Amino acid sequence: xxxxxxxxxxxxxxxxxxxxxxxxxxxxxxMVVTSFKHEVDAATDPPTFAFTPTLExxxxxxxxxxLPYLANSAFVTVLSTLLVxxxxxxxxxxxxxxxxxxxxxALGFFLSTKxxxxxxxxxxxxxxxxxxxxxxxxxxxxxxxxxxxxxxxVWMMRSFFLEVPTEMIEAARVxxxxxxxxxxxxxxxxxxxxxxxxxxxxxxFSWTEFFYAVNLTxxxxxxxxxxxxxxxxxxxxxxxxxSAAALLASLPVMIVGWIAQNHLxxxxxxxAVK
Amino acid sequence: MAQxxxxxxxxxxxxxxxxxxxxxxxxxVGDGEFLVLVGPSGSGKSTALRMAAGLEDVDEGSIxxxxxxxxxxxxxxxxxxxxxxxxxxxxxxxxxxxxxFSLKLRGMPKSEIGSKVEEAASLLDLTQYLDxxxxxxxxxxxxxxxxxxxxxxxxxxxxxxEPLSNLDAKLRVETRANIAALQRRLATTTIYVTHDQxxxxxxxxxxxxxxxxxxxxxxxxxxLYDTPRNVFVAGFIGSPAMNLLTLPVDGGAVKLGxxxxxLPVPAGSGEVTIGVRPESLSLVGVGExxxxxxxxxxxxxxxxxxxxxxxxxxxxxxxxxxxxxxxxRLGEAVRxxxxxxxxxxxxxxxxxLRIDED
Numbered sequence: 001x002x003x004x005x006x007x008x009x010x011x012x013x014x015x016x017x018x019x020x021x022x023x024x025x026x027x028x029x030x031m032v033v034t035s036f037k038h039e040v041d042a043a044t045d046p047p048t049f050a051f052t053p054t055l056e057x058x059x060x061x062x063x064x065x066x067l068p069y070l071a072n073s074a075f076v077t078v079l080s081t082l083l084v085x086x087x088x089x090x091x092x093x094x095x096x097x098x099x100x101x102x103x104x105x106a107l108g109f110f111l112s113t114k115x116x117x118x119x120x121x122x123x124x125x126x127x128x129x130x131x132x133x134x135x136x137x138x139x140x141x142x143x144x145x146x147x148x149x150x151x152x153x154v155w156m157m158r159s160f161f162l163e164v165p166t167e168m169i170e171a172a173r174v175x176x177x178x179x180x181x182x183x184x185x186x187x188x189x190x191x192x193x194x195x196x197x198x199x200x201x202x203x204x205f206s207w208t209e210f211f212y213a214v215n216l217t218x219x220x221x222x223x224x225x226x227x228x229x230x231x232x233x234x235x236x237x238x239x240x241x242x243s244a245a246a247l248l249a250s251l252p253v254m255i256v257g258w259i260a261q262n263h264l265x266x267x268x269x270x271x272a273v274k
Numbered sequence: 275m276a277q278x279x280x281x282x283x284x285x286x287x288x289x290x291x292x293x294x295x296x297x298x299x300x301x302x303v304g305d306g307e308f309l310v311l312v313g314p315s316g317s318g319k320s321t322a323l324r325m326a327a328g329l330e331d332v333d334e335g336s337i338x339x340x341x342x343x344x345x346x347x348x349x350x351x352x353x354x355x356x357x358x359x360x361x362x363x364x365x366x367x368x369x370x371x372x373x374x375f376s377l378k379l380r381g382m383p384k385s386e387i388g389s390k391v392e393e394a395a396s397l398l399d400l401t402q403y404l405d406x407x408x409x410x411x412x413x414x415x416x417x418x419x420x421x422x423x424x425x426x427x428x429x430x431x432x433x434x435x436e437p438l439s440n441l442d443a444k445l446r447v448e449t450r451a452n453i454a455a456l457q458r459r460l461a462t463t464t465i466y467v468t469h470d471q472x473x474x475x476x477x478x479x480x481x482x483x484x485x486x487x488x489x490x491x492x493x494x495x496x497x498l499y500d501t502p503r504n505v506f507v508a509g510f511i512g513s514p515a516m517n518l519l520t521l522p523v524d525g526g527a528v529k530l531g532x533x534x535x536x537l538p539v540p541a542g543s544g545e546v547t548i549g550v551r552p553e554s555l556s557l558v559g560v561g562e563x564x565x566x567x568x569x570x571x572x573x574x575x576x577x578x579x580x581x582x583x584x585x586x587x588x589x590x591x592x593x594x595x596x597x598x599x600x601x602x603r604l605g606e607a608v609r610x611x612x613x614x615x616x617x618x619x620x621x622x623x624x625x626x627l628r629i630d631e632d
Contacts, residue, residue: 167362170329175376175423176350185375189366 035244042240057244069227076138077206080145084153084202092157110151118211129216136220144212149202160194200260207253224249276430278303282335285321295321297487306461310478318487319467320435327356327433355424359436361416363408370404373422394426414445432464483507505626508549514580514593516549520623531565531585539620539631549619552595555610564611572601
């Protein structure tokens with residue numbers, strides 16, 4: 001009796017889950033479908049489902065100079081993430097496994113940097129970039145993205161470092177390991193999933209960042225999100241081309257996310273599951 | 275091989291009211307000896323062990339291993355190996371790599387590492403698990419890997435911090451015997467921390483009892499049991515605990531209910547604390563020499579039964595060992611006799627120290 005009720009409830013839940021999932025994934029599917037349409041098919045109201053697929057939007061995008069933007073995005077994302085890990089891993093270690101009196105203040109400071117809305121800082125940032133001659137320069141974005149992601153990354157990685165059993169570190173010390181050996185041969189392999197998860201989040205945030213990019217870059221250092229806005233013009237929207245561009249823009253993150261998803265799940269649940 | 279000597283060693287945790295976790299510890303562990311540090315939680319036994327390992331600072335006094343003063347040396351320079359309560363295995367390394375780690379760090383040639391690891395593995399019955407990761411092992415196997423990691427190093431001292439407390443009861447008894455046998459075979463000086471007094475009594479050549487960071491007594495298990503130096507040791511060693519009663523002295527004797535107990539030592543006047551182990555008391559027939567006990571609880575352990583009760587006319591609680599086959603019933607009043615007045619321990623109620631004939 002209860003087993004049957006449970007099974008019924010289970011099926012209902014499955015159906016509901018599918019509906020919710022489809023609801024969420026529909027816009028993405030629609031974007032993919034639209035990207036293969038001709039601009040006429042994309043603009044019909046009501047929308048058409050029957051159309052001759054074409055790759056012309058993709059070639060059009062490449063013709064409009066998509067690749068330099070893609071390269072900028074990749075360069076900025078990879079380097080800013082590396083910079084975050086380079087600075088963040090030692091910081092997270094220090095703030096978790098080698099705490100001092102001011103540790104909680106330092107953590108508070110890191111968090112406080114996220115409290116100011118970006119828009120409140122954009123004018124000083126613009127002026128500083130201008131004075132340094134760094135406007136429309138990828139390096140300015142790299143520094144800013146690293147700064148933007150660092151507090152979050154430190155907090156996230158700190159929670160992973162806190163999971164490392166103290167006794168294991170002590171065992172390594174008794175076994176004869178010095179600090180660098182303890183860090184690289186014992187601690188890092190254990191927190192690797194956490195670091196991978198952190199890196200993925202930094203990659204996503206850098207890749208999709210729009211506000212800094214649109215204000216501080218132009219033709220030289222523009223990133224993919226800036227390229228996308230180019231399709232929203234006063235002459236109207238180019239739905240099919242915009243969809244194709246959006247698809248190309250999201251593909252790298254989707255691929256990276258898909259590759260890293262096992263790590264990510266393990267990383268994000270590291271604290272919860274023992 | 276080496277002896278370990280604590281000389282007035284203290285660990286003081288700083289703070290507004292600083293805590294002396296280990297207070298002026300003077301203790302010498304002989305070469306090849308198995309010394310057990312025992313005490314209730316918070317007694318400083320683990321801290322004392324970690325001071326020898328170099329994982330805890332020595333704030334006063336010194337510690338030497340062999341003839342070297344190691345007080346301020348880092349753990350890696352002390353020639354010690356440690357087994358942790360949680361085993362602290364490296365989860366990303368196989369059993370083989372776990373055991374080889376310390377040897378690799380020392381730069382030992384690969385072939386030699388291989389043979390040493392194989393040797394330790396066969397000693398501990400781990401050969402078939404060498405390529406597994408710790409998470410694919412049972413608790414007992416993990417414990418053995420932790421032991422293996424310690425013995426491959428052939429250190430001059432083993433330090434073990436409650437290594438059996440995560441095992442189930444049956445495995446604990448088995449492993450207890452194995453560790454003791456292994457230690458005898460390797461003849462490596464060992465300091466072993468436990469809160470389990472059965473482990474302490476069965477494994478140690480000598481047992482050191484700690485309380486609030488202060489060493490209470492260090493002696494062979496038999497001596498600790500027969501002549502505890504103070505009330506704390508008397509109450510801590512032995513299960514169930516020794517009965518301790520503070521009673522007025524009248525003419526060299528105290529009264530346990532109706533029973534007059536002549537003290538085996540001169541005790542002056544005033545009060546004394548007497549200690550009687552449950553097995554020094556026995557149930558006797560009505561009318562025989564003894565005192566009455568109101569039974570409140572009977573613990574049947576098979577061979578024996580422990581009878582908990584209140585001394586008639588007093589608030590004092592007593593435990594008596596009785597035959598397991600004929601235990602009294604709850605609420606019953608039973609007659610209890612003392613086997614031999616020589617088995618009564620006498621302590622000063624003020625200082626808690628043992629009063630001996632002198």
